[in-house]
Amino acid sequence: xxxxxxxxxxxxxxxxxxxxxxxxxxxxxxxxxxxxxxxxxxxxxxxxxxxxxxxxxxxxxxxxxxxxxxxxxxxxxxxxxxxxxxxxxxxxxxxxxxxxxxxxxxxxxxxxxxxxxxxxxxxxxxxxxxxxxxxxxxxxxxxxxxxxxxxxxxxxxxxxxxxxxxxxxxxxxxxxxxxxxxxxxxxxxxxxxxxxxxxxxxxxxxxx
Amino acid sequence: xxxxxxxxxxxxxxxxxxxxxxxxxxxxxxxxxxxxxxxxxxxxxxxxxxxxxxxxxxxxxxxxxxxxxxxxxxxxxxxxxxxxxxxxxxxxxxxxxxxxxxxxxxxxxxxxxxxxxxxxxxxxxxxxxxxxxxxxxxxxxxxxxxxxxxxxxxxxxxxxxxxxxxxxxxxxxxxxxxxxxxxxxxxxxxxxxxxxxxxxxxxxxxxxxxxxxxxxxxxxxxxxxxxxxxxxxxxxxxxxxxxxxxxxxxxxxxxxxxxxxxxxxxxxxxxxxxxxxxxxxxxxxxxxxxxxxxxxxxxxxxxxxxxxxxxxxxxxxxxxxxxxxxxxxxxxxxxxxxxxxxxxxxxxxxxxxxxxxxxxxxxxxxxxxxxxxxxxxxxxxxxxxxxxxxxxxxxxxxxxxxxxxxxxxxxxxxxxxxxxxxxxxxxxxxxxxxxxxxxxxxxxxxxxxxxxxxxxxxxxxxxxxxxxx
Ligand code: SF4
Numbered sequence: 208x209x210x211x212x213x214x215x216x217x218x219x220x221x222x223x224x225x226x227x228x229x230x231x232x233x234x235x236x237x238x239x240x241x242x243x244x245x246x247x248x249x250x251x252x253x254x255x256x257x258x259x260x261x262x263x264x265x266x267x268x269x270x271x272x273x274x275x276x277x278x279x280x281x282x283x284x285x286x287x288x289x290x291x292x293x294x295x296x297x298x299x300x301x302x303x304x305x306x307x308x309x310x311x312x313x314x315x316x317x318x319x320x321x322x323x324x325x326x327x328x329x330x331x332x333x334x335x336x337x338x339x340x341x342x343x344x345x346x347x348x349x350x351x352x353x354x355x356x357x358x359x360x361x362x363x364x365x366x367x368x369x370x371x372x373x374x375x376x377x378x379x380x381x382x383x384x385x386x387x388x389x390x391x392x393x394x395x396x397x398x399x400x401x402x403x404x405x406x407x408x409x410x411x412x413x414x415x
Numbered sequence: 416x417x418x419x420x421x422x423x424x425x426x427x428x429x430x431x432x433x434x435x436x437x438x439x440x441x442x443x444x445x446x447x448x449x450x451x452x453x454x455x456x457x458x459x460x461x462x463x464x465x466x467x468x469x470x471x472x473x474x475x476x477x478x479x480x481x482x483x484x485x486x487x488x489x490x491x492x493x494x495x496x497x498x499x500x501x502x503x504x505x506x507x508x509x510x511x512x513x514x515x516x517x518x519x520x521x522x523x524x525x526x527x528x529x530x531x532x533x534x535x536x537x538x539x540x541x542x543x544x545x546x547x548x549x550x551x552x553x554x555x556x557x558x559x560x561x562x563x564x565x566x567x568x569x570x571x572x573x574x575x576x577x578x579x580x581x582x583x584x585x586x587x588x589x590x591x592x593x594x595x596x597x598x599x600x601x602x603x604x605x606x607x608x609x610x611x612x613x614x615x616x617x618x619x620x621x622x623x624x625x626x627x628x629x630x631x632x633x634x635x636x637x638x639x640x641x642x643x644x645x646x647x648x649x650x651x652x653x654x655x656x657x658x659x660x661x662x663x664x665x666x667x668x669x670x671x672x673x674x675x676x677x678x679x680x681x682x683x684x685x686x687x688x689x690x691x692x693x694x695x696x697x698x699x700x701x702x703x704x705x706x707x708x709x710x711x712x713x714x715x716x717x718x719x720x721x722x723x724x725x726x727x728x729x730x731x732x733x734x735x736x737x738x739x740x741x742x743x744x745x746x747x748x749x750x751x752x753x754x755x756x757x758x759x760x761x762x763x764x765x766x767x768x769x770x771x772x773x774x775x776x777x778x779x780x781x782x783x784x785x786x787x788x789x790x791x792x793x794x795x796x797x798x799x800x801x802x803x804x805x806x807x808x809x810x811x812x813x814x815x816x817x818x819x820x821x822x823x824x825x826x827x828x829x830x831x832x833x834x835x836x837x838x839x840x841x842x843x844x845x846x847x848x849x850x851x852x853x854x855x856x857x858x859x860x861x862x863x864x865x866x867x868x869x870x871x872x873x874x875x876x877x878x879x880x881x882x883x884x
Contacts, residue, residue, distance in 0.1 A: 224733045225608055225708045229845040234826050238481075238493060241456065252847050278729055280609040283642065284845060285824075286544040288456065288560035306609045309644050310544055314560035331729070368438045368576070379562075380464075383570045386434055386442055390572060393433045393444055401430070403665040403673035404446055405473070406532055 208319045210376035214300050214347040218274035218356075220334045223260050226250075226277055227284035228311060230261075232293040245289060246296035264297070268342030273300045276333050280304075282311025282322070291318045301347050303354065303363065305330055316369045319376065321349060324364040333361070349374060420683035423649050424580050424615045427555040427680070431538050433572060440574045447532060448567050449523050449541035450476040450505070452497040457542065457564035458504040468508045469571040475532060476505040476512040477523040480826050484789045484816040487515070494827060521792020521818045524548035524636065524762035528628075529794060531661025535650035535677040540567055545762050545842065547638040550647030551631035552654055553680050555615075557645040578644050579689040581614040582682070585622035587696040592876040594772070595630035596764060596840070596859035598622065599637035600702040602694060604712040611643035614690065617682060618648050622696040628657040629768040636763045637842055640709040649681045703749055703872055704844045704857040706737035711844070713749060715862070715874045721745035740846055741854050742836075749872050752856070755835040757786035757813070757867040758849070759860055761823035764840035765791030769860040770799050773840075774807040776864035776878050783870040786813040786863075787829065789821040813867065825850050838866035 236248040253261035263269055275294070281304035282290060291314045294302070301321040312322040325333075333339060338357050346355040349370060354361040371377070397404065421429070433442040450457075454476075461468070468474060481497040483490050490498075498515055505512040513519040519526055524545055527533055535553035540546060542564045549556035559573070567573055585598060603610070616638055618631075626634065631648045638646025648654075655674050658664045665673050700714035711734075713720070722738065722745065725731035738745065743752065759765065759773050770790060788808045790796040796818055799805055805815045822829040823841040825848075831837045833852030840863050841848075844855040856872060865875035 222729075222732070223736075224729055225710075227708075227843075227845045229843065229848050233847055233851070234824050237453065237826070238497060241459070252851055278733075280607075280612075280642065283608055284544065284639075284843060286542055286558040286560050287453070288542075288562060291560070306612055306642075308609075308642065309612060310558055310560055314562065317560065317562035327729075366576070368440050371438070379566055379574055380569055383442065383566065383572060383574070386572075389434050389442075390444070390570070397444065401536070401676065403534070403669050403676070404537060406447075406663040407665050407669070408472075408663070409666075 208317070208376045208378060211300060211319055211321055211373045212349055214273050215344050216271060216273040217269050217342045218276050218339050218345050219263050219269045219272045220339050221260050221263065221275055221277045222334045224278035225280045225283060228282055228287050228290035228308070229284055231282065231290035232287065237287065237289050241292055244296050245292040246298070249293040249297040271298065273298055274345060274347060275299050275302045276330060276339070277302065277304045278330060279306045279327065281307050283308035286310045288314045291315050291320055295320055303330065303333070316372055319373065321347070321365065321373055323354070325354070325361060329361050420686040422580050422682040422686040422688060423553065423617055423647065423680050424555070424578070427536055427538070428577060430536065440576055442572050443538055443575050445540055445567050445571050445573060446473060446537040447539040448474045449527060449539070449546070450474065450501070450510070450564070451479055451523055451543065452481045452501045454542050454564055455500050455504065456561040457568060460562070460565035461568050464569070466569055468510070468568050471509045473571065474510045474568070475527065476501055476510050477526060478512070478514050478520060479522045480820045480824065482515055482520070482819040483827050484819045484821045484829055485814070487817060491828065518793055521794065522762045522765065522820055525765060525791030525795065528552065528632065529661070529792060531658055531664030534658065534664065534673070535654060535680050540573065544639045545636050547643070547645045548632050548636040548762055550635035550638065550645050551628060553647055553650035553677070555645065555647065558639065578615040579613050581611055581616045581643070581690040581692065582688040583616055583618050583692045583694065584620035585618070585694045585696055586620050587622065588625065589622055589696045589699060592861065592879055593699050593701055594859045594861070595626055595633040597699050597702045598694065599634050600704065600709065600712040600857065601699050602692070603637065603641045603709045604702070606641055606692065608640060608708045608710040609642040611638070611641040614643050616643045616646040618646060623648055624651065627768060628653060629766045632766065633763055637709070640842060650677045701859065701862050701874060701876065703862065705741065705743060705749060706734065707740055707844055707846050709842070709844060709857065711737060712857070715749055715872065717749055719743050719745055719747045719749065750874065752872045753836070753870055754784055754838045754856070754866050754872065756784050756831065756837050757782070757863050758822040758837055758839040758841065759863055760787070760789035760791070760821050761841040762791065763842040764860050765789060765795065767795050767798050769840065770795070770804050773860035773864040774804045775882055776861050776875055777811040777868065778807050780811055780868050782812045782867035784867060786867055787816055787822060788813050789816045790818050792818050811867065822849055824848065831855070838863045838872065
């Protein structure tokens, strides 16, 4: 995964709360292989709704936006990682919101997308900011957790572990493999402690 | 280990920690890993690394998201490909599959517990957010994304941060006609769709103790809709009685030994929770949703809310948008909302008890709108037919279908047409969830049955007078 340190681009002000993953990518597109690219599916049906905020995704002002600003509970709902694929393939690298769906946030980090938490008041300020509305560039600096917008600066929150992963572009699996001995030792001890934990595959149901 | 009082959440957590890093992340061992057709992204990642599954014996595949529930013989090629892909992938890795033609087929969160694969004290993961369902047995069960699915496939472990703990106590007793679905929707309406974010929830109190396993499964299922990581109920005699003689559950002496261990899976006196919420059973009425988030839920005797009375500008905008999408006007009675069709199914409400409670309302009556009933598993379907419930649904004019996720998510083509309004036993009233432009009202199976009879949202208690539930 590509490390994420600084991002400078236009930011899409999406004044919507509870943008669930069914909105981020409607289920009917999820049969496609990832190689096809998921960017055009992002917020597909909301983009088509007359007058919806999501129409901004197709506004030339935000053509190269890598940042998205939204209201609370962004990415709630289904665990579909395809929601993050759609964001990433559209070009989004940072999402700012007051709160995120837990599974979505974790999926985002695994794909190099920053789920940055900002206070509700700050989000409302940004959603109505003139520079952002005009497609002006803002700057995200992950190492000091700052969002620079014109001459104003906002401090955002991110889980320290996720921050490190994003900065380094780490992959969990290699790290986990270095724990192989500990995993094996755990399994051995666990068999004694919880002899009932594995599925009973011995066929017919015992009577009584 | 310290003698400090611990919650059930911490007890299960502690029993699965392999190692804890300096940054506080723990490597957890995973006892069960469940896969479905959507897991193909993860299989692709495993293939890319040229590696194998660490524990195929702890991994189970279920065909549910894409399976046709009607006309299985005329399956569309695109859907057939999704189902076949799961078959090929599980076969290649030696994973047991409850496939399309298997008598154990069904929705993953319905059939897996019924097979005795869900046990108290286990860690269970699946690439589906409603994995929280399995918490009904006192299991630590949560949904994960495709990258995490691939991680579990390759290592049988996951890196996790210890969650915050929330206890939801439901005191007193439920009034007649209300169910686990009403508890869950009342709770979500109270704390919001992100109210339990970052928390593992333990449900407790006399109302929870009095719930059947079916009711507990429904309640834990909806934990994710409050933003919770997972929800669970400490195991008790109700749990053990359910598990006895289930195919994959321990048997004989092993079962007795397991029960001894499981009885210790309770929160100790004085164990600290980060948050405690108390609900009163008597205050819980039959609930329906009116908007596009599960938090948009109200008792059936209420009216559609007025955005002008919202708490703040953001909520006002959200309510306005919801009302526009749903085609509703502020102030109208919920019972005046007319519906176009009904759906009874999904991992939330498709178990035998759910079908019985809907049938109790429908018996001897006709539905005035079309509707689909999809039992949660092939086994539930067989049992319902033995009990004659299928006749009640058919005689009422509803379609009796095979088992699958069906109209919960519409991936198999069972969709609510655009602009139509559906009374549904499912879990998400999100825009477009049941089909592009579809309008969903969530409620319990008995409430859906009542709406089917009258053609509008209805307090089913009136239709139950003189009947046994
Ligand atoms: S029924 Fe719906 S919520 Fe349940 S597993 Fe299937 S798609 Fe997910």
